[in-house]
Structures are given as C-alpha cells and as structure tokens.
Amino acid sequence: MKEIQFDAIVAAVRQMCIRGCTLADPRLLELLAAARRGEDNELADTILGQIEENARIAAGGGDESQRRPLCQDTGLAVFFVETGSDVRIVGGELTDAINRGVAQGYRDGYLRKSVVGDPVRRANTGDNTPAIVHLRLVSGDGLRIRYAAKGGGSENMSRIAMLKPADGIEGVKDFVVNAVAEAGGNPCPPLVVGVGIGGDFEQCAILAKESLFRPLGDPSGDEFYAGVESELLGRINSLGIGPMGLGGSTTALAVHVLTAACHIASLPVAVNLNCHSSRHEEVRL
Amino acid sequence: MSDPVRIDLPLNRATARSLRAGQVVELFGEMYTARDAAHRRLIELIDSGGELPVDLTDITIYYVGPSPAPRGAPIGSAGPTSSYRMDPYSPLLIARGQTGMIGKGPRGEGVLAAMREYGAVYFAAVGGAAALIARTIKSYEVVAYDDLGAEALARITVEGFPCVVAQDSVGGDLYKRPK
C-alpha cells in the first residue's frame, strides 16, 4: 500500500488550477502559429495575433505575480482521476481533496467562480466547487489527476446523437461537421473538437470530453480514426467560420476522436467543443 | 491590416450609423458592463416604469463578467461573453438610447432590426483574449446590482479597447458566410 496525504492532493490540485488557467499550452501556441501561416484572411490573422499576444500577457512575462487568467471564464473544474488499487489516501477523501484544491486555487489565483449550486435557482457557490470528477480504479500504486477548465461558451455548443449503425462513419462525420457549423462563432474558434464515438449515451459524452485531454494535435493511435480526424479537420476548416466566427480558414486547430465498444443496435456520437483557451493540466502523485 | 479606427465614447447615433462591418476599431472613453442578469433587471425596471440606474442615451454595453481583480489592478481578465443571451433584451435598450454593444458571436434578427431602425452597432471582441483586453480597461466602478458580483452593472473607462464592427446598421454582417 502506498499512502498519499490528503494535503498533498489539495496542494497539487490548487497549483494545477492556477497554472492551467494562466499558462497557455505550448502545443496550442505551435498550432496557432502554424494556422497563422496558412491563413490568408487579414482579419482572421489579426485575431489569431491577439490570441497569441494574450497568451504572452497572461503569462506575466515570467513574473508569477503578474500572471493573469487567459480567459475570464475559468470554467467548471473537470477532473479525470485514475487511482491505483494499491493507493490509500490518508487524512480524508479524494473527492474532498480535489474540491478543496479547486476552492484554494480559484481563490488564490484570482480565477472567476462560475458555479451555481442549483441549475434553476442559480445561487453561486462562491468557490467554484463542486468540481466534476470522473474517477477510475486502475492497478498499481499511482494517482493520476488530469484537470480541465471548461468554459461555458464552448461547452454550451456540445451535441450528442444516437445514430443508427447504418449511418456509419459518414453519418458520424456529417454530425460532427454540422455541430461545428451550427456553433459558429459562439464557442470561440479556433477550436479543439472532441469527438466520442460508441459506448452508451453517457459514456459517449465522457469520451468526447476525455479526448480533449490528448496532447494537442497528436493523432489517434488507430490509423483508421487518425484518417477520420484529418478529414474532419479539413472539412471543418473549409466551412469558412474562422476565428471568432468572423471568417477565415482557421476554425479548428485539431480534431480528437476517442471510441469505445457499443451495443449492436447503437452508434452514439458526441461532440464536445473546446475553445482556443484549451486549459488542461496533469499530475502524477 | 490597416490601422484600427479610433472611436470615442459615448457613441452618438450618427457615428453608430456610419460604422461598417469589417472595420477594425479601438474604443476610448466610458462604457458599461452587464450580462444577462443585469439586462433582465434593467428591462424589468423599464417595464414597471422605475428609474434606471444609468441614462441609456448613446451608451455602449460590454457583455463581460470579469475575473476578480488582483491587488493593484482595476479589473481581472475581461473578455467578452456570448451575446445571443442578451438578444431578448437589447432591442428595448436600443429603442431607449443604447448605440453600442460589445460581445462575441452573432446577434439575432430582433436585435439587427432594432440596430437598423434606431442606428446602433455591434462590435465583436476576441473571446478568450481576456488578459489583453483587461490591459485597456483603466477603471471599473460598480453602478448597480452589486449583489451580482462579476455580473454587476459597472462603468468602465477604456483606452484602445480592441474590437471589430461585426454587424452594422445597414445589414453588413461578418457572420454571414459565403455559401
């Protein structure tokens, strides 16, 4: 049995929230720079330039006290956690530790508290908790915590459908492209498009969300789906939506597909959009 | 890109009418911040004949719910929120004097019709460019609805606030994609 202290988890989560919301993913910046080189719409290029400049300002020029959130919507805190069966958390429960870390991170990092405790009565909880936590038990003695700050603008444009198996991969592709087309400028393109295929209703949505955690721009390990990703990226970027929906060829920077087994009668597909403020962090304890 | 056009606020109807979709602009002067909740309260006040906390004549409203201000800064990160959520409220405010709106994403037909009728303009700011935009905000002062926190109605002063005319008063619309 390996013991992990409750407080160590709190500290790690606090740090992930602050880092994730203020430091742009270097891979995202690479993809942005590459997109700019291929963009011949002047306004689109200006906007992409502002996004790059924003990342520099948010990073505070290397001075930690000058760091600022990349986006004011620092999102719901979403976690994918894998805990080894040989791990014992000492001093409290895992979910409590994550929530405490979120509360501390969002307070100390001057991050916006964007959670209401009830979906209809809508009182803000004041500390950005509760977080959404997807927990998995795995073998071994590791604890892996992945965090995403998921803003409302892009999350609200997510779509799910239970297609017929006969719709096949072409039906899946059309659904994804339509979801992006309908979202237009609202989810703050350029996007990272997360696609879940298979599983059941809720697993499919989780796949779409989890796919966004893949290192940005890495293709699927399955050659067939890597091909689907690159075809989708091409189709999405020829929609003409462009950065912020104001026109151009840079609508998405990457498409990530994640799949799972499903029922013989089903072909679920889910699209979870991430804005260019793609904020993901990972720690292993 | 040609240099941004400088626009001084408040924005009168004539200037609002003269702006065209696609113009990259920088705003200087005073404007207000509000999101859906503050809009709803303003509309309720108008409907009930109450006294508004601001004079709507020629005002520009920026749709933003900033992150908390760190010590020494007037405001935290402050990028635009999605404008469609304000669509039910904007036409009446435009009829009562509002000339400028700033947010992200397209506006609905009701808003566009009010813009054409009265002379108002919709600017798009870059969603997620929140640290960059915050640098151009020099002061932040809550005017009403303090209880709404980040969503309060506030008066801000800006210098060089970057945005683009996305939808204008004569039907110009950057969101219309070539088919």
Ligand code: SF4
């Ligand atoms: S969609 Fe993303 S970049 Fe746009 S406002 Fe929301 S969190 Fe920020």
